Amino acid sequence: MSKDRDDYEIGYGKPPKSTRFKKGQSGNAKGRPKGSRNFATDLDEVLKAKMTVNENGKPRKVSAQQAALMRLREKALNGEIRALDRLLSMADERSADKEAQNKERHLSSDEVDILERFVNVHAVASSAEGQSDGE
Incomplete structure (x- = not known):
């Protein structure tokens, strides 16, 4: 045991x-x-x-988040300006998020051309490899 203690270096990061x-x-x-x-x-x-929320006289189970949004909608439609302002700002934020997601999904025509050339080059290269392996 004393040999193990003597060999072990004690220092920074080695307690x-x-x-x-x-x-x-x-x-x-x-x-x-x-x-x-x-x-x-x-x-x-x-x-x-x-x-449980009563909607059109019938009980319906919804999440608390959905119930809060339904209440906000109800207040906004009844003329409460603050509720209407909040609902419209939330709708605007959601619209901006959707717009950003749609822009991310679409490729420009130049990008489509680049991808097509890439696929063609690799298709030719893989078929050339297949022919050289077969011979």
Whole structure:
């Protein structure tokens, strides 16, 4: 054992083996407990929770998020200016997001030409390899 201690170099980033954390021991024992939740997780759960809403006189189960949006729509249609403003701003943001996603999907004609040439070159190269392997 003393031979192992003599051979082991102690220095920066190499603490003595006796002072290292034991297996299963945490370096921050009083840190965040396992299983504790953050605000985002709690918010997601609250918004996904199902609740019963009466729509046209019939009960219907919807998420809390959907119920809140339905209530906002109802207030906006009843003339509450703040609710209308908020609903329109949310719709505008959503429209801008959709527009950005659509722009990302479409390729210009130059990009399509480049991709076609790439495919043709690799098709010729792979067929040439197939012929040389077959001979």
